[in-house]
Amino acid sequence: MVQKLDYLKETPSQTAGPYVHIGLAPGDAGFDIYRQELGRDIAGPEATGERIKIQGQVLDGTGAPVKDVLIEVWQANAAGIYPGIGDVETGFRGWGRVIPDFETGEWSFATVKPAPVPGRGPGLMAPHINFWLVARGINVGLNTRLYFSDETAANETDPILNLIEQADRRDTLVARRDGSVYRFDIRLQGDKETVFFDV
């Protein structure tokens, strides 16, 4: 016999279901209830840095868009600072909620491009935005990252991208630049499946 380890167990996850918008984005469910919905403005009007738009679709294993997904994003500002860790511009939350169009599954959001942030070892991680996806059929929220196609040099030395054993799977995390818009499609399953992390 041994002593008992007194750690609590984490509450188990369950799917967010098809009506996740009622709780987290009621305007999208079809009714106004809150004075302000959270997560609508990621960077705020005072944020410095390059203004960018990111858009894409989440696709299931059959290639169909996941129209009831809810995405949360989390990023540093244009100086590489996370809110809560250091000083950021007033109104810069670094966090937001992204809802697709229910007919097409296309989503987009506006923000500023983040700067590199420190990794665990020496050196910086390439600019990236953390993504967390929940939806009907997803039992535990999926973590992934968006990197930028015009940061080739930084991406080549990024410690996280370099953990991905198969080099062509790294490309699933790189959003393609076209003007000021980046395209980032997320494939949940199958051909060109996006890399998801256990963080």
Next chain:
Amino acid sequence: MTQPPDLYQRDREWHPPAYVQNYKTSVSRSPQNALLSLEPTLSEVAGPTFGHSDIASLDNDLIRNYAKTGDPIGERIILHGRVQDENGKPVPNTLVEIWQANAGGRYRHKKDTYLAAIDPNFGGCGRTLTDENGFYRFRTIKPGAYPWRNWINSWRPAHIHVSVFGSSFAQRLITQLYFEGDPLIAKCPIVNTIPDQRAIKQLVAALDLNTTVPLDSIAYKFDIVLRGHRSTYFENRPEGN
């Protein structure tokens, strides 16, 4: 600028796996490749924060926050509990959001077409911040069971969806709360995505007569546990934590 400490690894055998054949939508929405395990970086251990300016005073009262012509119909309940981490430490000032169907099992969502009626005085969502000791409280109506197209005769148990943040983005959690004694719990393919009965038990809110308001509202208690923070004593803080 100090980095928050690492988190305990998530026990992926305690949580549901991505692919569960009986919960049909998971079949095409589950990755086939293994998750890539990361030692958390600043990007995962930092996380968004919320304050009282983000929410309004009635946001945690679902009996009042969408009342138009009177009270919603149904069983009035108080839902309360504590958010802690795996070390038993309370998680203060963290955002808890809930959403649910009305007493008849109908959601106020443009995609819900169930024939049970909408309640004109019930929205179905609420949010609050935990207090300095990690406690939260809502007032609502007990939701009804709800049919869904999984098998042709599948019914969800009465449930309330719960979303919690914690202090790290990697603590982010969405789950569902069930009610003590509901015979539908054991039949539900979504509940049964969780392989361990002890983990399922952790999602069942207990009837709490001590917190009822006599002649007004019955009460249920639902405690939430988020991932614990690891000590970094041996790694880079020889001076201690």
